[in-house]
Amino acid sequence: MLSTLRGRLPYLALITALAAAGCSSFEEPGRGPAAPDVRPLSGVTAFRHVDSVRLHDREERAVTACMTARGQEYEVQPAIASARGEETNPYGLLTLQRATADGYGIVGEYLHLRSVPPPTDKPHTKAWQQALTGTAKHRVMLQLPGGTNVQYSTDGCVARAQADVYGPEWSTLEPLTMNLATRVLATVEEEPAYRKAVRRWSACMTKSGHPAADLQAVRAPLNARLPAAAKDEKKLRALGRDEIEIAKADAQCQEDTGLAKTVEHVQRTVERRLLTAENRETIAQYRRAKQRALTATVE
Secondary structure, eight states: OTTGGGGGOGGGGGTTTOOSOSSOOOBOTTSOBOOOOOOGGGGTTOOOHHHHHHHHHHHHHHHHHHHHHTTOOOOOOOOOOOTHHHHOOTTOOOOHHHHHHHTTSHHHHHHHHHHSOOOOOOOOOHHHHHHHHOOGGGEEEEEOTTSOEEEEETTSHHHHHHHHHHOTTHHHHHHHHHHHHHHHHHHHTTSHHHHHHHHHHHHHHHHTTOOOSSTTGGGHHHHHHHHHHTTOHHHHHHHHHHHHHHHHHHHHHHHHHTHHHHHHHHHHHHHHHHOOHHHHHHHHHHHHHHHHHHHHHTO
């Protein structure tokens, strides 16, 4: 249930992949430095997969205790996502190493989810639901820049569990920080220097035989093939091979055009211009709350 608010906000679809901390580079054996792993806000919204699982388990234990105290039965929900969220870049940046091993993770994630039991989805009473998510009487509305509204109830076990794990300000800090990350990403993608870099990459992809207008569009045909391929193992294997071939061409074009370096430079410029002193304080508070939660998981 880490964090339940993430599932409620459409803009967070862009950010759920932010799970590797920081904008970093590393050395691969026998190779030069990899492209920088560029993420908004220096990756502050990122969680390592192992940390996500630990925090999810802490939240679930807290929810269970709260529901039990309210006389309600609650079945702990397992963390079912794989580690791919940690490895997926929100801009669509990709290394050759990742592309060769797993493509875009489309078929790999499907196979992972197919192998794990689905979460329980039993009908529940209104009293049970109110105990879990809270009541209208205690509903709070948080208006985010851009016109998005976040609503949550402070008296539900979900809210209580999140406060227990991250601290009482998390219900405000998380959506505000996620919104800032989304604004940075969206602004970067509108910058002339970014668009010029994507055009260079796009021209390279066309030459490689895989034309695509942007970094997300290149994956769309593969995603479109998955429902049919999921019903036929032969088609699924073929999709996996095609996915890796296209992802390798994508990664090679990103490397050849220096795309990641450009994104890194543009993002740095955007964040200097976009983030106010108040924004930076919100981010700092979010980072401290996150670190306290992570520290508590290993004590």
